[in-house]
Amino acid sequence: MDSPRGSPIPGEVRDMAELERLRREIDEVDEELFRLFFRRFQLVEEIGKIKKQNGLTLTDERRESEVRDRWRSLAKKYGIPEVLADNLLNTLFSVSKMRELNPSSKRRITLVGYGGMARSLASLFRLVRHEVVVTGRNDSKAKSLAQEFNLAHMPMSQAFQWGELIILALPPEGVKSDSLERTLPLAKGRVVMDILSSKASLFAGLEELSARHGFRYVSIHPLFGPYLYPVGERIAIIPSSTSGDVEEVVTFWRESGLVPVLTSLDEHEKAMALVQVLPHFFLMGLNAGLDSVAKELNVDYSRFHTTNFRELHKILKRIKDLEGVIMEIQSYNPYAGEARRIGVRELYNLFSRLEGDKNDSVRLEDRK
Template identity: 50%
Template sequence: MNEIEDLRKKIDEIDESIIRLLFSRFQISSQIGKIKKERGLPITNEEREIIVREKWLQKAKQLGFPEPFIDSILNLLFSYSKTFQIYPKEKRRVVVIGYGGMAKSLSSLLSLAKQEVVITGRDKDKAERLVNEFNLVYMDPQNAINWGDFIIFTLPPNAIFSDFSNKLMSYAKGKIISDISSTKSGTFGRIEEQSIKYGFSYVSLHPLFGPYLFPVGEKVVIIPSRTSSNECISKVESFVEDLGLVPVRSTVDEHDKAMAVAQVLPHFYLLALSLGIEKLSKELGIDYEKFKTTNFKEVLRLIERLNSIKGVVLEIQKTNPYSQMARDTGLVELNNLFSELKGDKNDSIRGKG
């Protein structure tokens, strides 16, 4: 036992060194963040991340480390390093309407970037739970609209077009209002009409990440409307960059086409795959949990994540104008692959004969 204790003491010493080195690394990241702010550079530098990753993997191979372990460490390291680089150019009055997963995700960033943030919505108790989690402020909806400069609706489309939301928009003259809908063709035009009617500037957003905390370095689509001037768009892009996010400007049609590829088609496959896995395992009478491969584990993680937001996923399938085209394409390619594999099997059988 003394030998084990001695070795554990050495591990403790190494652990302390690791923590100190990580702290030093994050301090340097913070200094880099200040310089990036002064020079107007984005927080995320993908080329640099690729170089660092290649160096780590090369060294890992020399020492015999498994690559997945190194990848996991680097993903965390890159993510947290960027949180230390957030230095906003200015403070803004931001109102988040809603308290769901994406409201929580955005609130975590707004808090990190030291913005002035108010959370509001129909349900005061739910709003205050989010307020308490990130030490923010609650206001009743009308006062929040009057107070804020940037108003972000994190509500589903049906809630955005409710009497409640319409009333709030009627108070928003001179403000900048954004939604975060995943599909724009249905919502964009209607909110744009409201912006013309009530005199606010409308810039639609789509965060290209799921509801998780501190999504620094991720991308956000920015879609200008007829009521968003160049100055307004620049303000929104600067605001997004100050949150440590990467703005990507788009049109409604370009966005919905891109989401047909990036969301509709893979979600369609994964939803079907989820059902197929369960059905096949029952038909075969097999417990696949005991036989999970590395790739299968990753697939199951994706499926689990997708099922946790299944309502949003199905909404995208129903509302994206290119959904049917995406699903038709997916089915054609599945049938092509099925025919190809069936042909290979027949060829193999003929070869044996």
């Protein structure tokens, strides 16, 4: 017998009741997950105190590798996709490092600049609760960045006298500007740091200015891109002849959540030729090559992205977005030309070997 129009049949009623019961159980499981997350973060904070007492960095790559391997094993055991375990663990690592942050003292920081890296550092300092003033030549842009993270803003002359640590989050032309050179004498007795990717062209000039005007110059290079809350990332620290006790700077960055890498100017420039100049050079070439080959073969390859290519394509998009900064590094690094020449030579060797293998196959077919 049919049910009256609009009335659910008995089987549907049972199904809806079961659906609601399962949803309530999911809600209970979710609450249990958050209770366990909270407990995990409590343990993380205890670990952070021990690390701080023993001068250890937030990031322990060996331990992170062990945890990742264990999570992947557990994902396999319970039939959960590895990608879910990896993505969740990446977020947990990031938040855990934030919970470990507990600097021994709050510092007064003058942040000069308002670009992507200035924004990244502003987010980090806000997280650590340092006192920060944002300043720069463009007053409205400096105010805008300060407001975004609820920081203070001052004119450059006032900000340089207020801060203990002055960070020049500026491109080369900003570091070389007349307005900065006029303001730097106000930094007497303070620590001044630039964040330039390539140091060789301006390091000596800033070192000379520091000796003349009595400020301590330490060059730094954040080894990460312009994104928010870069806790656990590395930062290169390059002392100059006027740095004084550079351990103060190392401790400041370690307690601000980054992993200091102490290095010399020459070692830094050579390393950047390897990890920045050469990869960027090839990736810019790959971007151009993809466009040219797609045009000549008359194919839309966007429908055929493999998993690996999809990840690579994200990187290629970032390369296009950062082309100005990348070309700056290509121009200023003293080892850039040598790195590119060696890279092209090895690429041509690979090309010749592959073409040779193809020709050998053709010749083998001819002999059959």
